[in-house]
Amino acid sequence: MSNTVSFNIYDKVRIKVYAEKSQNRVLKKLRVEYSFFETEDLSEADIIVRIGKINKLPSDYVKIDGKYLIGDDWIYLFDSYKVAKWNLYIQFNSDCISLTVDPNFFACDLIPPIILTPLIGFWLNKKGLSLVHAAGIGFEDEAVLITGFGGSGKTSVTLRMLERGLKIFGDDHVILEDGKVLAFPTALSLFSYNIPVENEWIKRYKIKLRLNSLIHKFTFGYIYPVTKAQIDPRLVKNCGKLEKVILIEPSNREECNIEEIEKRELVESWIRNILYDSIYLNKYLCAFSYVNSAFLNYLHDLKETLLRNLASCRQFIRITFPQNNVEKLFETVLHVIEYEGCKLQFP
Amino acid sequence: MRVANFNFHNLLRVRFEWRKFRALLKSLDLSLSYFLVDELKNPDITVRVGPFKPAVSDCRVYERKFFVKEGFFYGEGGNWRANWAVQIEGLEKDEIFVNINAKTRSFRGILAPNMLVNLIVIPLLELKFLERNYVLLHAGAVSKNRKGLLIVGRGGSAKTSIAMDLVRKHGYEYMGDDRVLVGKNLLSFPTHVEVFYCMLKNARSEYLSLHEKIKLIFCLRNLRIKNLREFKICDMSPLNCVLFIHPSSRPYKIKSLSVEDAKKKILANMLTEYFEMARIVGLGILPTFEFFNAYSAAFPNSSVAKFQEKLLVLLEDLLSGLPIYEVSVPIRYEEGIASVIDSIFEREIG
Numbered sequence: 123m124s125n126t127v128s129f130n131i132y133d134k135v136r137i138k139v140y141a142e143k144s145q146n147r148v149l150k151k152l153r154v155e156y157s158f159f160e161t162e163d164l165s166e167a168d169i170i171v172r173i174g175k176i177n178k179l180p181s182d183y184v185k186i187d188g189k190y191l192i193g194d195d196w197i198y199l200f201d202s203y204k205v206a207k208w209n210l211y212i213q214f215n216s217d218c219i220s221l222t223v224d225p226n227f228f229a230c231d232l233i234p235p236i237i238l239t240p241l242i243g244f245w246l247n248k249k250g251l252s253l254v255h256a257a258g259i260g261f262e263d264e265a266v267l268i269t270g271f272g273g274s275g276k277t278s279v280t281l282r283m284l285e286r287g288l289k290i291f292g293d294d295h296v297i298l299e300d301g302k303v304l305a306f307p308t309a310l311s312l313f314s315y316n317i318p319v320e321n322e323w324i325k326r327y328k329i330k331l332r333l334n335s336l337i338h339k340f341t342f343g344y345i346y347p348v349t350k351a352q353i354d355p356r357l358v359k360n361c362g363k364l365e366k367v368i369l370i371e372p373s374n375r376e377e378c379n380i381e382e383i384e385k386r387e388l389v390e391s392w393i394r395n396i397l398y399d400s401i402y403l404n405k406y407l408c409a410f411s412y413v414n415s416a417f418l419n420y421l422h423d424l425k426e427t428l429l430r431n432l433a434s435c436r437q438f439i440r441i442t443f444p445q446n447n448v449e450k451l452f453e454t455v456l457h458v459i460e461y462e463g464c465k466l467q468f469p
Numbered sequence: 470m471r472v473a474n475f476n477f478h479n480l481l482r483v484r485f486e487w488r489k490f491r492a493l494l495k496s497l498d499l500s501l502s503y504f505l506v507d508e509l510k511n512p513d514i515t516v517r518v519g520p521f522k523p524a525v526s527d528c529r530v531y532e533r534k535f536f537v538k539e540g541f542f543y544g545e546g547g548n549w550r551a552n553w554a555v556q557i558e559g560l561e562k563d564e565i566f567v568n569i570n571a572k573t574r575s576f577r578g579i580l581a582p583n584m585l586v587n588l589i590v591i592p593l594l595e596l597k598f599l600e601r602n603y604v605l606l607h608a609g610a611v612s613k614n615r616k617g618l619l620i621v622g623r624g625g626s627a628k629t630s631i632a633m634d635l636v637r638k639h640g641y642e643y644m645g646d647d648r649v650l651v652g653k654n655l656l657s658f659p660t661h662v663e664v665f666y667c668m669l670k671n672a673r674s675e676y677l678s679l680h681e682k683i684k685l686i687f688c689l690r691n692l693r694i695k696n697l698r699e700f701k702i703c704d705m706s707p708l709n710c711v712l713f714i715h716p717s718s719r720p721y722k723i724k725s726l727s728v729e730d731a732k733k734k735i736l737a738n739m740l741t742e743y744f745e746m747a748r749i750v751g752l753g754i755l756p757t758f759e760f761f762n763a764y765s766a767a768f769p770n771s772s773v774a775k776f777q778e779k780l781l782v783l784l785e786d787l788l789s790g791l792p793i794y795e796v797s798v799p800i801r802y803e804e805g806i807a808s809v810i811d812s813i814f815e816r817e818i819g
Contacts, residue, residue, distance in 0.1 A: 184717040186623035273533035372530040390769030412737040
């Protein structure tokens, strides 16, 4: 069927998406976002996504805040962000999560980053894996993770690494499994500030990017279409041993600072980052756990799982660098991972 | 310059200073009017509203808009209703200075700056009260014969209506309908704001015409400005019973809860409240939540980062040994709810 698409994430999370004819646009967005994991067909699925109208709700529920309907194992809600609006129904079964989303025109872009990716993280956490907010760079058989809050320069560094001929695990999220890094390459989100100077591969997105910034400007920041660049699977490395975690923090000081930090300290900071990254899902889970208190353990589990998966990693480094000085950041990161790259010919 | 001083049960003293503020907004800052005092020495928190110069040198930057250093925070934000800038100094010290500047845009944004002041100050109050071993809870409370009943519920669970009915018909004394201080005793914390929003929320769901909505807004505005001191308020009472109110499709079911569950529910309530309060100013997330999150990421050992941990420890201490129940009530408020709650309370303390 043309309006079905399946994704298989290392057999840990299998996602099946059904869309109504009118919502084929969402399907297109999902295929761009998770193109790396697309498969032909799946017999079973862990996350079943339906995109379209939400028809019938179970009759037994608690209603809070005038918008959340919460049952024993399901939640229905209405939410919005600026012009984007969506209705969402999530049912947590023991062996799968099924959700139905009814987005408006503007919410299509938001479904992967604010609902589906956090939900994948939720499921992976259940299986003892961590989906973390970080960029992963592979050299030889080893992996270096670069983590930092949004806008700190993860994507910028990743793009420059690609330019140098290194392979990546993902620019925004990677999966951690017992000291191993598994790739989770989603489409790159391009902003005018993270485009490197000369890059053949990214060049064709420049016009689209400029157009989108214009829309952003003329609507006074009300509408901000994100430019998504589908990632080439040849640039992706599937698996590697976790060697270092680098926390990058922009500051408005002039000088760069490199220091080694404790694992605990990094994890505390990282957890805040992950929490912020999946804030919408956490908001829904919070409302859910107000009624069914079992779910609040999730945040605690998240930390424990992350600590377990980081057990074999020894080196944690924090780089503080001058804000907006991506070149300097890149130099410092290269210095930290002690790597002299060579220029790669892009396909 | 206009000044307003608040003294919260001698636990916390807050001074607001308005520089350059629009006349229209003068009457809208009374959500805490119960605690208004004429003079105040050594305020714990000083809030200055108006233009200010941020001191952001030597800071770490998060999300391109939050500037953080030891005890210091500066952040900007905005949407189509309002633009604001907030600076908090002395977070880890005894005296906090807050600077807030906001510019409004559309009609709905008129309410934004004052709401914003509350949105930013209330989480700060929570933080400071916790340092003094009191929890500022999002809950209602009433008392009868010096026995206190805590009513915890999310928005739309008719906390206000229940509290009012208990006071009017069942001889209770009022302590608060939206927020209340829980420590070794219950302390009153009467506010106005949520009466306003709760009712407006109902208005939205009942599809009033624009004309009716405007009338309602004016009517409610006048209601808010009335002095709460005329109301019979009990300031202090021990805590004897905790009830969680769930508006449900299967009403009038009563379930006993463990302290562990109650703690989690209260934390979830607090977090959800952070998200829901933000909706008032048209935001996805409460600014202070974002600020504190960035600050905790920068300083994992600070009191801001340890807030939840400390809250849970204190709640364990405060709630253990108390009767705690979860009560399902009908989604639409009816007077029978107050009677049911009264009978549960009578049974427990009687």
